[in-house]
Amino acid sequence: MTQVIKEGNHFFYSDDWGHLPENNQQGLGLYYRDTRFLSKLEWELDGVGIIPLHAKADGAHSVYRYTNQSVEQEGTVSFWRESLEIERQCWLHDGVLVEQFRFANLDRNPLETHLIVRMDADFADMFIVRGYQDGKVGEKQSVQRTGAGLRFSYHGADDVTRSLEVKAEPAGRSWEDGRLMIPLSLAPGEEQEVKLTYVPAAGEKTMKVVPPEGTFHTVRQAEEEWIRQYPQVDSDSSDFNEMYRRGLADMRMLLTDVGDGPFPVAGLPWYAVPFGRDSLIAAWQSVAVQPEWAKATIRTMARHQGEKVDGWRDEEPGKILHEIRYGELAATGQIPFTPYYGTVDATPLFLLLIGEVYRWTGDEAFVQEYADAAKKAFRWIEEYGDPDGRGYTVYQRKSEKGIGNQGWKDSADSVVHRDHTLAEAPIALVEVQGYVYQAQRIWSSLFRRLGEDDWADRLIQQSDALQERFQRDFWMADESFPALALDKEDRQVGSVTSNPGHCLIGGILGEEQAASVARRLLAPDLFSGWGIRTMSRKARSYNPMSYHNGSVWPHDNSLILLGLKESGFDREAETLMQGLIDTAAQFEGHRLPELFCGYGREEGEPVPYPVACSPQAWAAGTAFVLLQVMTGLNPDPERGRIELRPSLPPDLSWLHVRNLRVGSGHIDLRLVRSHGVVHAQVERNTTGWPVEMG
Template sequence: MTQVIKEGNLFFHSDDWGYLPQGNQQGLGLYYRDTRFLSRLEWELDGVEIVPLHAKIDGAESLYRYTNQIVEKEGTVSFWRESLEIERQCWLHGGVLYERFRFSNLDRNPLETHLNVRLDADFADMFIVRGFQEGKVGDKQPVETTTEGLRFSYQGVDGLTRSLVVKVEPAGRSGEDGSLRIPLSLAPGEEQEVTLTYLLSVGEETMKAVQQEEAFNAFRRAGEEWDHLCPQVYSDSSDFNAMYRRGLADMRMLLTDVGDGLFPVAGLPWYAVPFGRDSLIAAWQSLAVRPEWAKATIRTMARYQGEKVDEWRDEEPGKILHEIRYGELAVTGQIPFTPYYGTVDATPLFLLLIGEIYRWTGDWGFVRECADAAKKAFRWIEEYGDPDGRGYTVYQRKSEKGIGNQGWKDSADSVVHRDHILAEAPIALVEVQGYVYQGQRIWSSLFRRLGEDKWADKLARQADALRERFRRDFWMTDESFPALALDKENRQVGTVTSNPGHCLIGGILDRDQSVSVARRLLSPDLFSGWGIRTMSQKARSYNPMSYHNGSVWPHDNSLILLGLKQSGFDREAEKLMQGLIDTGAQFEGHRLPELFCGYGREEGEPIPYPVACSPQAWAAGTAFVLLQVMTGLNPDPERGRIRLRPSLPPDLSWLNVRNLRVGSGHIDLRLVRSQGVVHAWVERNTTGWPVEID
């Protein structure tokens, strides 16, 4: 197992006890902008064997407690076991890693020893650490010893000098092998602290530290401010309460700012970067919690919107990025992620999210701000997204180092026919057509209000035509369910998957089709009891241990959940919510993982997927979607009102919510189930919109 703490662009990925063992194969380290600045961190005490006791990891802070084995000299006990209390704190603040040891002697005898710390910094690019790429790299410089500690440095092939300065108090002896040796002298009842500060620099960018106590207090104040700004949730389900709190903590951890405000990156440890699809969906999930994240996400994506045709990066005018990387390989052009645009769904999700921001906030000024970027995105959908003129938005990789499958199920075997043969590109994914349709309908209305009637009429016509084609070409009559995709020959990729569940949002399916889809999604071959599988158990390619062909992804379930609620399938939504809440209760800290294996509930507890990111932004955001579906909040800025259609999963009988973000203010709600009916009360409303309860 491993642990991660993160703040901004800096994260520390360690083993369960905060160590970075030399030569570890798990990619452990201290990372900043896709470079590993610290690759080894081990410590020990002379002559004293350490016993780990407890570890607590929370956001940007970790706390570890250790004690000691018995110390004997020439057959005589010189220091009794469990008499040394060791507390070690690590936290991140302002781009700096702070580490503090506190040693307390609880024995009647004194203890004389040394704290030995062994460090190394390999300055490896993230893609090299993960074994994905090889390339030309720079030179690591000899370790320098200083009066305060150590300095590691690296001259990159990108012309940048990267360095790590380690300062230790009290001063000890530093070695050119990256070691620090600090004397400890503890009388009975005495306590001693040792602090280490890790300062990074990249080119002209240098992190600056403050006194540790000042840094720790600032870190704690930021946490208190965060708690004050977020909605508070209380219910009679301790599991849901804990899942929601964990979602908030994880989302805070995953926020970053590249110039346009805080927004969610994808996940840790490997995707702590702007990530088109993941960032957009996580922001969408979070609208009732912190809508400013969604605005920052849109502004960030618009800043990097495609401007030209560049096959190396799969870039095209108007396209929204897939992923940005900042390491040595990216800066020198050895990989195309600067940014890389190989995603088919980020562009329609960008359009969809702007409309959702307006729906939740009523901020018309923001819509005006985004109108030009929206036009560019629609031009991409019409011109570059449909190169073969089929009337569908498709993908086909052009970059030699790009991604083959460019939907959210992007593994090489994820788009597969019923006969187990992989589909060939260009491929039109089912959910992408649903996103495009939603974007067209939303923006037809928005452009009409902007006075852009030509755009409004054009998008309305395109939406109607797409809906008609879609219902004809994607519907599988033998399964009464939409196909996963259409391949390059316009043949249905007929494997039954979770993807069509996203089409329950927005209206591209007719009513009878929606009923059939909702029923199938909750049938035993797709619903495991914990969540909806990515692929039906009946499919030839089904594998419950696979990444995309039978596993369960919470974010996938959250979008299906939104569709079930929007389409009026409340009972199905309640069943799915209960499954997800029960799943969260089975994982440490009630953290929903990126994904888990698709084994059925009858086979026992949910089985973790071995390399899932944890935390993952759109998994954290799933808790916020559950909250939204329970309250049944449906803002309507055009009519200046809020509709409520509450429902609760079976294990909840009441729910109180304070500080939900809607319109220009907040709303407090109380829900209570009585005799099978969920009743709602509005206890505070500063949104500017009246509430109607269905």
């Protein structure tokens, strides 16, 4: 098992006891900007065996408790078992990892020993750590002994010097093999503390070392204060309350600022970087909780919007990035992630998110600021996104080191025909056409509002034509359900999957088609009881342990949930919400993972996927979507009003929400179910818009 703590651009990924065993195969370490600065961290007490008691990691801090085995001298017990209380705290603060030990002697005898800490820093690029890439790398320098500890350094192939400064208080002896030894002398009833700070630096960027006194409690207090500034939720479901609070705590952990404000990175441990699709969807999920995260995401994506045709990076003018990496391999051009643009859905999602910001805030100035970026994105959809004039937005990899499948299901076997053969690119994914249609409809109104009538008319015409083609070409009459995709020969990729559920948002499906899709999504072959599977268990390619062909992804379910609510399928939405709440209750800390296996509820509990990222931003954001769907809030800045159509899952009979961000202010709501009907009371409304029951 592993655990991770994170603050800003730094994270510490360790085993369950906060250790980094030598030559571990899991990629454990202290990371900054896609580089592992600490690759080994182990400790012991000289001559004293250690018994682990308890470990917990949360946010930017972790706490561990241990005690001792008996110490014998010449066959006689000189220090009794379980007489030494050991508390170890680790936390990240301002880019510095702090490790603090407290030793308390509860025995009647004194204890003389040494704390021995063994460490190493390999400065390995993230892609090398994960085994994805070899390449030209730099040279590690000799370890330097300092007055207070050790200094590790490395000169990279990118001509950047990276270092890790380790300081111990009190100081002890150090060796060039990465050992520190600090004497401990504990009389009966006496306590002693030892603090170590690990300061990573890259180039001229050196972290400011904050004196560690009190910072552990400062970090914990800051996390609590941060959570209190966002919408507060209470209900008669402790599982939902904990799920929502966990979503907030995880989102705080995953926010990163690369110059345009805090926005969600994808997930830990491997995707703590700007990630087009994931960041955009997580921001979309969160817009009712904090629209500033969405604005920062849009700024970040617009700053890196594609400018030229570059096959190495799959870049094209107007395209929105897939992923940015900052390590040595990226800096030397050995991988294309600088940024890499191999994603088909980030561009329409970028357009959708701007529309969502306007819907929830009414901030027309923000829309105006990014109108030119929107035009570039639409030009990419029209030209580069549809290179053969099929009328659909498609993908085909150009980069030799790029990604083959470029939708959210990006594993090699995720786009598969009914006969188990893989579809060939260029591929038009079903959900991407839904995103494009929705973006066209939203921006036709936005451009009209901005006085850009030519653009408004153009997008209306394009959306009408797309809807007509889509309903004809994607619909599978024998399944009464849309195909997953169209392949290079315009053949339907006929596996029944969760992807068409995203098309319930925005209206690309006809009314009868939408009803058929909603029914099928909640049928037993797709709905496991915990959530909607990525693929029907009737499909030949179904595998409940597959990454994309049978597993359940909370974020996928959250977008389906938005569509069910928007399309008026409240009963189906309530069933799905209850399944997701019940799922969260089965995972530690009510944290929804990136994904879990597709086994049905008859198994008794959800089966974890072995290598799911946790926390994951769009899994954390799922709780915010549940809140949005329960309240049924639908802001309408065009008419200056808020429609309210609440619904609650079966296990909730009341919900109290305070401080939801809408319009130019906030709204407080109380929902109560009585005789099968959910009634809403608006307790406070400073949004500037009146509330109307829908």
